[in-house]
Amino acid sequence: MKYRSKPVKIDAVQYTGNLKHLKEWLYSLLGPGDWVLEEPTGLAVKTLQGHVQLTNKDWVIVPEARNEAYPCSPAVFTNRYEAWEV
Numbered sequence: 001m002k003y004r005s006k007p008v009k010i011d012a013v014q015y016t017g018n019l020k021h022l023k024e025w026l027y028s029l030l031g032p033g034d035w036v037l038e039e040p041t042g043l044a045v046k047t048l049q050g051h052v053q054l055t056n057k058d059w060v061i062v063p064e065a066r067n068e069a070y071p072c073s074p075a076v077f078t079n080r081y082e083a084w085e086v
């Protein structure tokens with residue numbers, strides 16, 4: 001038998017160097033918390049699995065009905081997601 005994954009609705013924003021905008025966006029979706037951290041190695045997004053490095057042009061994704069965020073490279077984002085409006 002073959003299966004495919006169910007569609008997942010997400011909110012996403014591309015990080016373009018505006019840290020304040022990214023933090024405000026995450027706060028509006030996830031509430032207060034240190035979702036983006038400035039570490040000695042650069043920026044990191046706090047995920048359920050730990051901190052994941054974030055680079056310029058990465059997308060930050062918040063899946064619908066989940067209390068988490070995670071970064072996604074532009075190439076993976078383009079191949080996996082498409083715009084969807086309610």
